[in-house]
Amino acid sequence: MHFNTGKKQSHIKYPWIFILGLLLISTSCFKDNEVDERVHSIKAAKRAPGISAHEILSSDTYKSIKLEIHHMEGYPLSPSTASTLINWLEGLVNKPSGIQLVTKAIPALGKEKYSVQEVRDIEDENRTAYNTGDELGMYILVVDGYFEKDTETEASLGFAHRNTSLVLLGKRVDENSNRFGKPDKDRLEATVLEHELGHLLGLVNLGTEMTQGHEDNENTGHCDNEDCLMYWAVETNNIFNTLNQPVPTLDENCRNDLKANGGK
Missing domain, CATH: 1.20.5 (Single alpha-helices involved in coiled-coils or other helix-helix interfaces)
Known part of the structure; x- marks a missing residue:
């Protein structure tokens, strides 16, 4: 018991x-x-540029975007650049719940040149905006150096390297803007960033199919119209020869491609 x-x-x-x-x-x-x-x-955020084009453009899966921008200390974007990018995206993507912007300064590394892998390592260490629920994450990194693949005749101002992320070469932009014979910094930043975002949207023929052939045969992934935002020279220092007018816009072929893939 x-x-x-x-x-x-x-x-x-x-x-x-x-x-x-x-x-x-x-x-x-x-x-x-x-x-x-x-x-x-x-x-899912470590795939090739253009793979997520339909997800970014349409509202089928994601109703909103969180755009995270990190700049290395000493290389912030011009005050108007971020809002210019948001307005540009809002005119192209179907996101009924809108676009949220998150910005932050991160420590500068003081490197002269960055490789694609180094850029990705920095992103992996700092990025927080990833797809969550019906919100899609995108990431922009501004670094304090140059691209390791630059040559004496051609230098990159920025490049898209994953399906939802890109980098801006802040030092290169600073050295080539707001000076005699050079474009204003905010105009140069907006032009390069919009061009790289265009690649994330699948232009040209990188995930968004062409409704009519207009890919540059000599510079694949770019538009053959030299007046279009997606012309190859826009992401290199060759843009300085043509950027005497306002920020280039997407031509009719590029806009038709985006609409056919779920955009506005």
Whole structure:
């Protein structure tokens, strides 16, 4: 009788242990699901430019965009550049819940040149905006150096390197703007960033199919119209020879491509 009574009392005395166990199991499963979603979103953001074009353009899966911009200290964007980008995107993508902007300064690394892999490593360490629910994450990084593949005759101002991310070469932009014979910094930034965002939208023929052939045969992934935003020279220092007018716009062929892929 004594041992039987003891067993019954142990169940009555410590019911909280059983309840706590259930709570821990439930909480653990919930966190695991969150981790799984996060891991999947991060992995999904490491694909080639243009792969996510339809997801960015349409409202089929994602109703909003979180655009995260990180600049290395000493190389912030001009005050009007971010709002210019938001307005430009809003005119092209179907996102009924809008576009949210998040900006932050990160430490400058003081490197003269950056490789694609180094840019990606910096993004992996700092980026927080990834696809969550019906919100799509995009990322722009502004670095304090040049691109390692620059040559004496051609230098990059920026480049798209993943399906939702791109980089702006801040030092190169600063050295080639707001000076005699050079464009204003905000105009140069907007032109280059819009061009690279155009690649993330799948232009030209990088994930958004062409409604009519207009890809430059000598510079694949770009428009053959030299007056179009997606002309190859826009992402290099060759733009200085043509940027005497306002920021170039997408031509009719490029806009038709975007509309056919879910854009406005």
